[in-house]
Amino acid sequence: MTSIAVEHGERRNPLAAVWSFVKRHVLVAYSVLFFAYLLLPIAVVIVFSFNNPPGKFNYTWNSFTWDNWRYWNGVPGIQSAVVLSLEIALIASLIATALGTLIALALVRYSFRGRASTNILIFLPLSTPEIVLGASLLTLFLHTTAVTFGFETILIAHIMFCISFAVVTVKARLVGFDRHLEEAAMDLGANEWRTFQKVTLPLIAPAILAALLLCFAISIDDFVVTYFNSGSSVTFPLFVWGAARIGAPPQVNVIGTAIFVIALTAMLVNVLVQMRRSKGAT
Amino acid sequence: MNVFHRHQGATPYLLLLPGVLFLSVFFVVPLGFLAYQSLESGNIDFGYAFTWQWSNYWDAIQNYRGEFIRSIEYAAIATFFALVASYPVAYWIAFRGGRWKNLLLLFIVAPFFVTYLIRTLAWETILSDHGFVVRTLQTLHLLGSNGRLLATGTAVVAGITYNFLPFMALPLYVSLEQIDARMIEAAEDLYASKWHAFWRVTFPLSLPGVVAGTLLTFIPAAGDFINAQLLGGPQNHMIGNVIQSKFLELTDYPAAAAMSFILMAGILVFVFLYARLVGTEQLTGTAA
Amino acid sequence: MTDQLTRRQLLERAAVGGAAITFPGILAACGSSGSKASGGTTSVEQKLAKTLNFSNWTLYIDVDNKTKSHPSLDAFKKKTGTDVNYVEDINDNASFFGKIQGPLSRGQSINRDIIVLTDNDRYLGLMLRKGWAEKLDKAAIPNIKNLAPVQRHPNFDPNRDYTLPWQSGMTGIAYNDTLTDPVLNVTDLLENPKLKGKITVLNSMGDAMTIVMLANGDDPTKVTDKAWNDAFNRIKKAVDNKQIRQFTGNDYAPPLARGDLAAAMSWSGDIAQIGNKHIHWNVPTQGGALWTDNMLIPKGGNVYTASVYMNYVYDPKVQGLMEAGDPKRNITGIYYIPPVIGAKAWALKFNPAIANNPLIFPSSETLSKVKIFDNAALNNQKYLTQWQNLISG
Numbered sequence: 001m002t003s004i005a006v007e008h009g010e011r012r013n014p015l016a017a018v019w020s021f022v023k024r025h026v027l028v029a030y031s032v033l034f035f036a037y038l039l040l041p042i043a044v045v046i047v048f049s050f051n052n053p054p055g056k057f058n059y060t061w062n063s064f065t066w067d068n069w070r071y072w073n074g075v076p077g078i079q080s081a082v083v084l085s086l087e088i089a090l091i092a093s094l095i096a097t098a099l100g101t102l103i104a105l106a107l108v109r110y111s112f113r114g115r116a117s118t119n120i121l122i123f124l125p126l127s128t129p130e131i132v133l134g135a136s137l138l139t140l141f142l143h144t145t146a147v148t149f150g151f152e153t154i155l156i157a158h159i160m161f162c163i164s165f166a167v168v169t170v171k172a173r174l175v176g177f178d179r180h181l182e183e184a185a186m187d188l189g190a191n192e193w194r195t196f197q198k199v200t201l202p203l204i205a206p207a208i209l210a211a212l213l214l215c216f217a218i219s220i221d222d223f224v225v226t227y228f229n230s231g232s233s234v235t236f237p238l239f240v241w242g243a244a245r246i247g248a249p250p251q252v253n254v255i256g257t258a259i260f261v262i263a264l265t266a267m268l269v270n271v272l273v274q275m276r277r278s279k280g281a282t
Numbered sequence: 283m284n285v286f287h288r289h290q291g292a293t294p295y296l297l298l299l300p301g302v303l304f305l306s307v308f309f310v311v312p313l314g315f316l317a318y319q320s321l322e323s324g325n326i327d328f329g330y331a332f333t334w335q336w337s338n339y340w341d342a343i344q345n346y347r348g349e350f351i352r353s354i355e356y357a358a359i360a361t362f363f364a365l366v367a368s369y370p371v372a373y374w375i376a377f378r379g380g381r382w383k384n385l386l387l388l389f390i391v392a393p394f395f396v397t398y399l400i401r402t403l404a405w406e407t408i409l410s411d412h413g414f415v416v417r418t419l420q421t422l423h424l425l426g427s428n429g430r431l432l433a434t435g436t437a438v439v440a441g442i443t444y445n446f447l448p449f450m451a452l453p454l455y456v457s458l459e460q461i462d463a464r465m466i467e468a469a470e471d472l473y474a475s476k477w478h479a480f481w482r483v484t485f486p487l488s489l490p491g492v493v494a495g496t497l498l499t500f501i502p503a504a505g506d507f508i509n510a511q512l513l514g515g516p517q518n519h520m521i522g523n524v525i526q527s528k529f530l531e532l533t534d535y536p537a538a539a540a541m542s543f544i545l546m547a548g549i550l551v552f553v554f555l556y557a558r559l560v561g562t563e564q565l566t567g568t569a570a
Numbered sequence: 571m572t573d574q575l576t577r578r579q580l581l582e583r584a585a586v587g588g589a590a591i592t593f594p595g596i597l598a599a600c601g602s603s604g605s606k607a608s609g610g611t612t613s614v615e616q617k618l619a620k621t622l623n624f625s626n627w628t629l630y631i632d633v634d635n636k637t638k639s640h641p642s643l644d645a646f647k648k649k650t651g652t653d654v655n656y657v658e659d660i661n662d663n664a665s666f667f668g669k670i671q672g673p674l675s676r677g678q679s680i681n682r683d684i685i686v687l688t689d690n691d692r693y694l695g696l697m698l699r700k701g702w703a704e705k706l707d708k709a710a711i712p713n714i715k716n717l718a719p720v721q722r723h724p725n726f727d728p729n730r731d732y733t734l735p736w737q738s739g740m741t742g743i744a745y746n747d748t749l750t751d752p753v754l755n756v757t758d759l760l761e762n763p764k765l766k767g768k769i770t771v772l773n774s775m776g777d778a779m780t781i782v783m784l785a786n787g788d789d790p791t792k793v794t795d796k797a798w799n800d801a802f803n804r805i806k807k808a809v810d811n812k813q814i815r816q817f818t819g820n821d822y823a824p825p826l827a828r829g830d831l832a833a834a835m836s837w838s839g840d841i842a843q844i845g846n847k848h849i850h851w852n853v854p855t856q857g858g859a860l861w862t863d864n865m866l867i868p869k870g871g872n873v874y875t876a877s878v879y880m881n882y883v884y885d886p887k888v889q890g891l892m893e894a895g896d897p898k899r900n901i902t903g904i905y906y907i908p909p910v911i912g913a914k915a916w917a918l919k920f921n922p923a924i925a926n927n928p929l930i931f932p933s934s935e936t937l938s939k940v941k942i943f944d945n946a947a948l949n950n951q952k953y954l955t956q957w958q959n960l961i962s963g
Binding site for chain 1: 623625627628629633638639640655657658659660661665668669672673676678681682820821823824827828844846
């Protein structure tokens, strides 16, 4: 607060005070609305996970039941599908983010031959329609016996289309990065690797986390490319699309809700741990 | 401020190697197969042969011009709304999120944990003709008494916007979070108006995030097919739907391949023009 | 009993028309039973494999609600020692074909012994024409004599050398009685202004065109250009004046259940599953469509084991239980139309309610009103492109 603002404040009338209150909180209010909008379908999904469907279709509310949660893996195949999806999403997002971060570093910090082509290479997977992407990748896999259809091929496919997202996300951070901090560290005697470890990495950590989250979300939701390259393995989206033909069972809602809640809890624990740590520090 | 390393040696190439190698094998090679296929002719019964069939491309542009244009249109509108909607929230999380930042980020990607089909069905329930939303809009005369939201172009664009929000919000956040709050304070001192300070200092500093988010949203949205399939009527279909049908129903693999390349080329042109507009620094890091 | 069967056979034959009444068909009906293996198969491994890889559509087999296993598959294992690796990864003919044509066109196996494709889509016939299906070992399928007569000589596989029906269903019109008066024919569906924007048509060419052609008085089992154009233009008009809200797959079910749709061209099985007593399904007055999901052995599959399984499934007792389930043992059945004669008698023992359900065991009168689309038309590239442009652009 500068002195000018304080002087102005003393001369304000009540209307301006209200306006100032609104201005200060409009951002919060908007954000709350935004999240409400974002999570509205999730709310519907959660509600319907407690529904006892009238027939095989879970589209109209019938009556409340705990059964879907009690017998969450009561639909044959759903458990293995979820486990497979989670495994792949986790591994794919880690690898894609790692590879993507390296590429982003190279693209932003270095001038080298092939920079423009690399940029194009990064944008191309984003612009390729999923169906031809999936089918062409399948063609590649058919030319070799080195991979088995199922976990391996799905994982490769997911890493492939996630790398671009990771690169672009981390790049957004690196582009505005203040290099003076690194220079200062190096002036103080740290070598390149140590600087990277202790200065750069922590500062781009939010971008890496964001890239991880994005890749995880994309991977766990992918259908078309996975479908072509899954062999006879079934991931969660594949399961849902298949089941929806006859009527996706409420357990699908349960699983979706559960994944969300588990991730939420993990994040919450993370926050609490950090709070405890900072309390300890002071 | 970005400064190039003076003694870079092989470092950039080493950094690039794993990722680019992976993409070369698992993306470029398949793309090669696709390119080969785009110049084939034939049908599923008697097989396909490579015949330098450039007419695949020409026919695609002629016959499906409308769908190409509509796809760009829908994607652009959706990207715009995604940007306008996500920016304030990304700002709020970056500057006011405190230790809850990561949690809030999780909320943004939460919808993806529930498969696309399920969350779209949930939206269909919410936007139902007899639902709360439509009835309210009808009372406010924003919608005709017989009007509906589902199976329209509006629903398709709304669906695309919603499903790509995280792609816009996360890069925005990443870029905003980096901005030193003291810079904004200083700007406010200088300009004496929060709005001015934002527009002159904060927004330009967040431009890399804006560019990243715009690209991550627009590019995949242009090729999307699923929103149009479930939320649109027969008049709302996008080029993604046509490519889908060429491939699956008509087993016309050469046509599907050619259309995909036209789409990719179109998108690259847009990216190039966009880079010109915002300045390549934001796109690639520094003046090349 | 035999008399009844023969009469029923002839009735059904006469009724379905077109595809069914062929000279060999009539011969067969007059003869003692259906097709037999004509001169044995060439050297086929007569040893049962340890595992049978069976790809099928979702929720298309009996389920024990408690253990979540499939009783018929467990019984098969007990009987023969072969474990069935049952994967529900088919949810759409086009996408499944799109996926398997890659390996099959390169002469590679897709690691399946049995897959299931629908006959009113082009892909079933395509698999056969491209030589991507193995010939059945009919010597191992004596129960083929239980195949319903109307199914014995489809035009894509006249001697049932490669395929055997799994289940059938009918396509008709469903309507919501709280939103509209009964919608019982195509004229109402496509041209009643009160239903504007509140109806959907199936995106499946075989289903939609069959129904509209029948409404025009044309024969969908032998499609002519004129019949095609008349039906196509009728649907196109309904698209242009916004009568048709959307072209759907089975995603008509949610809006129908919710009341966003007054009527929908739909499949018989789905409607029973909606569980809403205001939604009624009927075969359109001028006729509906019949579709059958067929089992076939993709190239590279184990012919003998697959054939033995098919024989097992054509045992009326097995089929009866699979079809109707058994509420006493908490088993849910398939609830579509079985292709096996004699299944109804067994179904009556297990689950009389289902056995008497006219959608699952339709009367011959109902069966006489549903037709199978002309297979040649399903592969006519001109028709296909026209249709795709209509529904997709």
